[in-house]
Amino acid sequence: MANGADTDRPPGPRGHWLMGNIPEYDADRIGFLRRNHDEYGDVFSYDERTVFVIDPDLTHDVLARTNRDFLTELAPFDTRRDIDQAAEQGDSWMSARRTVWPGLSHSAATEADHRTVEILDTVTGEVAGRECDVLTLTRTFTARSISEYCFGPDSAGIPELLDEALDVTRPFSGTSYQFPAWVPLRRNRRFFRAHRHTIETLYGIVRRRRASANGTSQGDLLSMLLGVHPEMPDRTVMSTLRGILMGGHGVPASALSSIVRELARRPRLAADLRAEAGGPAGAEAPPTARLPLAEAVVKEVLRLYPPVWLMTRTARTATSLGKWSLRPGDDVLLNPYLIHRDPRWWPRPDEFDPARWLGGQAAPGSAYLPFGAGPRVCLGSALTMRQLTLATSRLAQRFTIESPNAEAADPEFLGRLAPTGLRAQFRPISG
Template identity: 30%
Template sequence: MPRDATQGADRTPPLPVRVPLATEPLGIFGSLRAGRRNVLELVPEIATHAPIISNTRGKRWHMVMDPDALRRILRDRVEDYPKSDVTKLMLSPAIGRSLFIAEGQDWLWQRRTAAPVFSHRNVSNLAPVMTAAAERASARFAAAAGRAADAFDEMVTATFEVISDVTFSGGEGFDRDAVHRAIDAYIGQTAKISLLDIIGAPAWVPRPARLVAGPGMRDMKRMADATIDRRRTDTAAKAVPDLLDLLLAGEDPKSGRKMTTEELRDNLLTFIVAGHETTALTLSWALYLMAFDQTVQDRARAEARALLGTRAATAADVPALPYIRQIVDETLRLYPPAAFLSRTAQVADELCGREVRRGDTVILPIYALHRHRKLWSDPDSFNPDRFAPGHRTDRFAFLPFGDGPRICIGANFAVQEAVIILSTLLSRFRFTAIPGRDPRPVMILTLRPEGGVWLRVEPA
């Protein structure tokens, strides 16, 4: 029996939209077309059945879906499997050598400096910003009552409000709309896979689409630098420090090193890019799934209303909303924002009995892992009860935030925000699907709903 035999077996949940995985070899140019159209189309369907798939001709790679091997890559031998050159090529024009792509000691001191920023206390202190964003999102949905609304667009707005308020709370000349446009343009264009990536060209070979991050990206960095420099001279005390305040005050507890303006900027932009896009996607896909399965939506609404009544959720409410947290986890299983990761082996190794050579690309297809037939029962179905209290599954079969030393530093922040916003909306509105308007899961840098998430909105 699969490892996650779940509660609620008598219920037959509907099957939400799914990426059509590859069923035949694509070749170089087929891979390029698929990769630029939807990275997940590079993943073969057999990846949802096999523990590992390898290619040993030409550019060597291994696609790993076995939890024990993933534990080795992400936790036990993490230094031997740094992020791949392709990942760094895609992201470094936007976020420099920040925590997300730094390696070795450069990563370690940044992680030690930033970890206290995302302590439970600090994340809880920032929750009122999330509650306020939930109220504003509710007001926008109320204005759309009785007609269709794009939940993806609304959730991007809400989560960008949150991340900009908790990152640069003072506003100090920081054009939030310009930042939002620059990030969206970067993800949509320069993050696409290149033919040079497919054939394994060295990192020093220029990728034309990435030579210039664009004037918007350069302007964004200049604005961020100016904001940081102004904040350094601002001695006014704040009731609740934002992420910039906390990072400015932070230092590596071992070396005493503090971040420069450039290091602060790159890490703050990392938090902005990752902190709003991924949570917006989780919320959008969750609302799609709620509309798809009204039984789950009704149960979630009952939980939210029993606790909240007519008010918006707060950080204190999150532990008392376990079913809505299960919905968030099940959404992250079906539509993980970071659905395709890659590493580069630095030493010879063996994974699942396969030889791994130094320089081999090791792919972690999280989308396929989360739908693996030997790890999950009825894996394409939507069933939040798989995450019910007392249920056990292998930790390395569910990796929406990664794991090991490099687990996403903002995971608790993201989950708190998602539960606060989702519970507030479900307590007030009913969302129903619009026939023929299902979103299409497409991954470039993150797993987005192409065409938006169009739902009918009614007061609950």
């Protein structure tokens, strides 16, 4: 776009005459954003319909106005930009969120503590003493955890569905240009096949559980949703649980991979976490008391390496973004990663320092956004924080973590932010 050609639009880089900014952005996404942030400021245009925002107050304003002036990211392959349909789906999702919220609260998450640790012990026990791919390990843990939390005794096979969903979406994260859905590319066919398989599988579980005599007595999230009044339609139950499954898999897995990287790089921190948890542990139950250092480590990792490093909102109507104007269908990309590393809001922003969270210190203003904000704040934030805090403490209790490439495994700015190719060995500590 022309620099400053439209006074209602923020300035931005002109880009290639045909491909715009796609080649430069895809070659180095965070480098591209840093350079343009330095040149154009906290708000700049990427193309005629896309604006980047790296300002905490404007970011919170957009998030607070979601559902009214903005919609969450439109569905993949929605090339028609059907704003009205997306708004209707958003309203339906908000109703479902209010229903399921008690089942994802802090108290509900705490009830799952022992099972969370049991799953972690099982998954890490399968690789203990030998080098493994960390992201594969953490995804296995989070897939099993969230599947059981949602579906209890009917969770068999669901972790594999979640892995498949990540595999089929990964090819789309590597490029900003997407071919329409009707183009018979292999990746398009795989995506739709996996999507149908997931929907059919989850829908089948919901219907079978509804028909069973003990359908609302299994103690999982599905039972809770089947027991609400007025009754939720099966398809609404299925779509609600599907959203929770997807969010409860990739995001915490990516965060836990970054936590493993920091524990491998910082043996003294691991020792302090071990001491907080009561020393080395065998198979005994985990501590149920609050773990302030482990929680501070999680918060600091989420600051430096937020898995959701970009959030997208789409203008529902003609609206404003600070002093700029937006049209219906314009995309606004919000960047927690750069906000979390901005020296205007954070002292020593690139330094890993869990101590900044100890002693009840709060985040500066609106500059901490690992779970978003506003009416569409992450539904599972309490569950994720509890899960990650327990996992951090338990890993430090049970293992010395060694990694041959922790220093070189920089985060990859594709999809959910996680260290690239991180490998580690989990050496058991005798109690």
